[in-house]
Amino acid sequence: MNQNSEIQDTIVGRDRIHVVMFFLSMLFMVLGIAILVWIVKIQLTYKVDDRVIDLFRPTVQKHIEAPVRGRILATDGRPLAISAPLYDLYMDCTVRKQEYIQTGKDSLERAWQEKARELAACLSAEFHDKSAADYAKAILDGRARGSKYLRLQKNLDLATLQRVKTFPLFREGPYTGGIIVEEHEERIYPYDSLARRVIGYVKEQNRIGLESSFDSELHGREGYEWRRVTDNKRWVRDLDSAQVKVQDGNDIRTTINVDFQDIADKALRAQINANEDIRAGICIIMEAKTGAIRAMVNLSRGNTPQTVLWERENLALREVGEQGSVMKTVTLLSLVEDGYVKSLDQTIPTNNGFVPNYKQDVHILDYQRETGRRDISVMHGFEISSNYVFTYLAEQHYGKQPQELFDHIYSYRLGEAFDFDITGLGRPVVNRPGTASWSKTTLGTTAYGYGLSVTPLHVATFYNGIANKGRMMKPYLVESIEKDGKVIRKFEPTALNSSICSPATADTVTRALRAVVEHGTATRLKGAKLPVCGKTGTAQVVLQPSERGGSTDPYHDAMGRKKNQGTFVGFFPSDNPKYTILVTVYSYLSGKSFYGGTMPALAIRDIVDKLYALDGEWDPEIKASAQVPVMEKTMEWEKRVVPDVKGCGLKDALYAIESAGLNCQYEGMGHVTAQSPAAGNKCDLGETVKITLK
Amino acid sequence: MSVFSAWTSFRNTMRSLRNGEFLLRIRADKYYVHIMYLFLLMWVTILLSLQVDKTLTRVGDNEIALKTLRIHHAEKEAALVKLKSASAAEIRLRELGSPATLPDEPATIIKSR
Numbered sequence: 016m017n018q019n020s021e022i023q024d025t026i027v028g029r030d031r032i033h034v035v036m037f038f039l040s041m042l043f044m045v046l047g048i049a050i051l052v053w054i055v056k057i058q059l060t061y062k063v064d065d066r067v068i069d070l071f072r073p074t075v076q077k078h079i080e081a082p083v084r085g086r087i088l089a090t091d092g093r094p095l096a097i098s099a100p101l102y103d104l105y106m107d108c109t110v111r112k113q114e115y116i117q118t119g120k121d122s123l124e125r126a127w128q129e130k131a132r133e134l135a136a137c138l139s140a141e142f143h144d145k146s147a148a149d150y151a152k153a154i155l156d157g158r159a160r161g162s163k164y165l166r167l168q169k170n171l172d173l174a175t176l177q178r179v180k181t182f183p184l185f186r187e188g189p190y191t192g193g194i195i196v197e198e199h200e201e202r203i204y205p206y207d208s209l210a211r212r213v214i215g216y217v218k219e220q221n222r223i224g225l226e227s228s229f230d231s232e233l234h235g236r237e238g239y240e241w242r243r244v245t246d247n248k249r250w251v252r253d254l255d256s257a258q259v260k261v262q263d264g265n266d267i268r269t270t271i272n273v274d275f276q277d278i279a280d281k282a283l284r285a286q287i288n289a290n291e292d293i294r295a296g297i298c299i300i301m302e303a304k305t306g307a308i309r310a311m312v313n314l315s316r317g318n319t320p321q322t323v324l325w326e327r328e329n330l331a332l333r334e335v336g337e338q339g340s341v342m343k344t345v346t347l348l349s350l351v352e353d354g355y356v357k358s359l360d361q362t363i364p365t366n367n368g369f370v371p372n373y374k375q376d377v378h379i380l381d382y383q384r385e386t387g388r389r390d391i392s393v394m395h396g397f398e399i400s401s402n403y404v405f406t407y408l409a410e411q412h413y414g415k416q417p418q419e420l421f422d423h424i425y426s427y428r429l430g431e432a433f434d435f436d437i438t439g440l441g442r443p444v445v446n447r448p449g450t451a452s453w454s455k456t457t458l459g460t461t462a463y464g465y466g467l468s469v470t471p472l473h474v475a476t477f478y479n480g481i482a483n484k485g486r487m488m489k490p491y492l493v494e495s496i497e498k499d500g501k502v503i504r505k506f507e508p509t510a511l512n513s514s515i516c517s518p519a520t521a522d523t524v525t526r527a528l529r530a531v532v533e534h535g536t537a538t539r540l541k542g543a544k545l546p547v548c549g550k551t552g553t554a555q556v557v558l559q560p561s562e563r564g565g566s567t568d569p570y571h572d573a574m575g576r577k578k579n580q581g582t583f584v585g586f587f588p589s590d591n592p593k594y595t596i597l598v599t600v601y602s603y604l605s606g607k608s609f610y611g612g613t614m615p616a617l618a619i620r621d622i623v624d625k626l627y628a629l630d631g632e633w634d635p636e637i638k639a640s641a642q643v644p645v646m647e648k649t650m651e652w653e654k655r656v657v658p659d660v661k662g663c664g665l666k667d668a669l670y671a672i673e674s675a676g677l678n679c680q681y682e683g684m685g686h687v688t689a690q691s692p693a694a695g696n697k698c699d700l701g702e703t704v705k706i707t708l709k
Numbered sequence: 710m711s712v713f714s715a716w717t718s719f720r721n722t723m724r725s726l727r728n729g730e731f732l733l734r735i736r737a738d739k740y741y742v743h744i745m746y747l748f749l750l751m752w753v754t755i756l757l758s759l760q761v762d763k764t765l766t767r768v769g770d771n772e773i774a775l776k777t778l779r780i781h782h783a784e785k786e787a788a789l790v791k792l793k794s795a796s797a798a799e800i801r802l803r804e805l806g807s808p809a810t811l812p813d814e815p816a817t818i819i820k821s822r
Contacts, residue, residue, distance in 0.1 A: 035712070083779075093790055099783035173780045203783070205790040251765035277795050627815060629795075634815040 082235030085264030108157030110193035133183035211326040235264035270307035282621035305508035306488030335441035339554030342464035349423040355412040359394035376403030398535030402463040409462030436492040444468040475597040482592035484518040539616040544627040549585015551611030583615035659694030683708035
């Protein structure tokens with residue numbers, strides 16, 4: 016029985032387990048089906064709640080930090096270009112409008128509008144560009160219209176922005192005041208147009224000047240870091256993620272002297288403004304010893320004389336053209352260096368100004384008439400800038416071997432676009448012997464400045480070589496690259512040609528250049544505060560076909576008008592040159608002629624006189640005529656008599672010595688047996704008396 | 710393990726929880742020090758994490774302050790430099806009606822023998 020009942024219990028127990036397991040399996044099956052249905056439903060119908068997205072959104076964000084562009088500095092450290100952000104101010108006029116309408120809080124809406132009027136009054140008082148009513152109308156109309164991005168101001172500086180943020184409504188922040196501020200990095204040029212073509216700019220794809228040439232140094236390197244949100248909802252650096260530190264751009268120290276640039280700019284402006292026919296003018300001031308460019312002015316007016324003078328194009332670097340008589344110095348230097356002209360007083364026949372195949376030089380006829388002479392010295396030919404003299408000399412000495420003169424021209428670096436700190440230096444055009452452009456007259460015209468097209472910088476560099484006793488320095492604009500005031504790369508002066516001529520030749524040509532100022536075509540510079548020597552040059556500019564109006568003459572249009580360029584180039588002080596200077600003015604199409612001895616010379620005189628007063632180099636010194644008196648004692652200290660303390664005890668001895676105004680130093684015990692100095696001697700106040708006690 | 714013994718264990722656990730004997734029943738007293746140490750570590754970790762957040766927040770604020778100062782400095786420098794040019798000084802002197810102009814002669818240097 017018992018056995019049967021046990022079997023029965025076992026069967027019942029198994030059945031119960033089977034039932035439980037059945038229900039469990041059914042339960043899991045139902046759950047599985049429910050999950051499947053749920054998945055299908057999610058896939059087809061579920062829309063993700065924003066709060067859920069927030070939960071799944073990564074809590075770190077990549078923050079890219081733009082580098083601060085490096086500064087461009089003048090030679091004395093004054094900034095020529097700085098980077099600083101500017102701010103555009105916008106307003107979301109619709110801020111909280113819906114909320115006020117939905118909750119029926121008309122009083123809040125009225126209060127907001129009242130504050131908007133106060134804000135308008137403050138904006139009007141700050142910017143003075145619109146009345147308070149206009150500002151209020153713009154804001155309230157924008158609110159009515161639903162404008163979320165009303166532009167109020169552009170390019171505010173930080174100080175102004177901070178003031179604006181304290182105005183009514185805006186001080187309540189973006190969620191109530193609707194203030195929107197957009198920051199953008201801007202380049203500030205403190206001196207406006209001063210040296211702007213040298214400094215240049217970077218605007219999207221347009222890049223010019225030093226800003227372009229040294230962009231890789233100035234730009235710096237972008238950095239990034241990952242940021243996460245703290246419990247206080249603040250974004251902080253995520254130290255667990257990678258980080259690349261931003262590297263701000265390096266500073267560039269140029270050779271530009273702001274005062275020189277300012278003086279040159281002003282002097283040139285004065286000359287150009289005085290004459291409506293002048294289209295443009297340039298000035299280069301170069302340090303003779305180093306080739307450092309201290310000023311480079313490029314002023315031009317644009318297409319009509321009415322336009323404002325501005326640094327529009329870098330003519331000093333890019334205007335390749337025939338320079339006229341300033342190139343006679345090239346011929347003279349070559350003749351002297353080759354020994355064909357042994358003395359400047361050497362004479363040649365005048366021949367009524369005729370050289371076969373060339374136009375007659377009428378100046379020689381005037382010379383013959385005035386002097387009655389039939390010969391002319393090389394010096395005088397140079398002074399009066401005679402084309403005949405230089406054509407004659409070139410034909411006589413280089414006629415059989417013209418290449419000899421052109422070898423000189425190439426050695427003066429007048430046939431190449433040498434490396435320069437700003438890209439785009441114009442490539443000279445040289446009509447060499449043996450080329451298609453060579454003709455019977457090319458040698459002679461080259462000798463007096465036509466047929467050879469170079470830039471003004473080439474000319475200034477050549478003259479600087481003469482000023483520097485034959486050592487032709489490479490012109491440069493950048494002295495060093497700096498980081499946080501520390502020089503990381505320095506550019507030393509380098510020579511383009513260490514000897515274009517001997518020092519003696521340079522001295523001879525300098526004498527000729529001095530004579531041009533003293534007796535020749537540049538007498539307007541005579542009596543300048545520093546002695547200047549140099550050469551004038553006047554050239555007619557080859558006209559573009561579109562400018563000629565059907566004329567076949569490359570230098571004149573159909574109405575006989577021409578474009579002139581007048582140049583003076585030289586150096587000062589002539590006895591010990593410190594600076595080389597070049598001024599060129601370019602005219603519009605005009606019936607008038609412009610000479611290097613007029614406007615350019617006057618501009619240079621103005622510049623030289625001002626530099627003389629400004630540059631400490633020429634400060635006069637006065638030797639002091641009297642010795643500075645040496646301070647002497649004017650009061651005798653009262654002498655103290657040493658008292659006799661021998662035999663006294665220490666207490667009495669101390670009293671006696673110190674009462675006499677003396678110090679006491681003692682050794683031993685008992686009574687004073689010795690003292691130094693001895694009694695009766697005179698000592699200075701506070702001197703020490705030594706006593707010995709036994 | 711049978712369902713019954715699992716149920717028994719669950720029931721005993723519930724009873725010990727009700728009677729406040731659970732930790733003693735699982736002999737947690739043996740690991741009391743370790744548990745306290747774990748709590749300490751967790752507390753220190755949380756505290757340090759909060760301090761790091763606080764410091765980083767301050768670093769961020771200081772960076773903003775430094776940037777603001779840098780911008781101020783750049784703007785002031787530009788404004789001052791503009792006034793420093795000879796032309797600007799001349800114009801300002803003229804506006805103020807001053808007879809002073811740029812010097813015509815260089816300064817004289819006095820040197821003692």
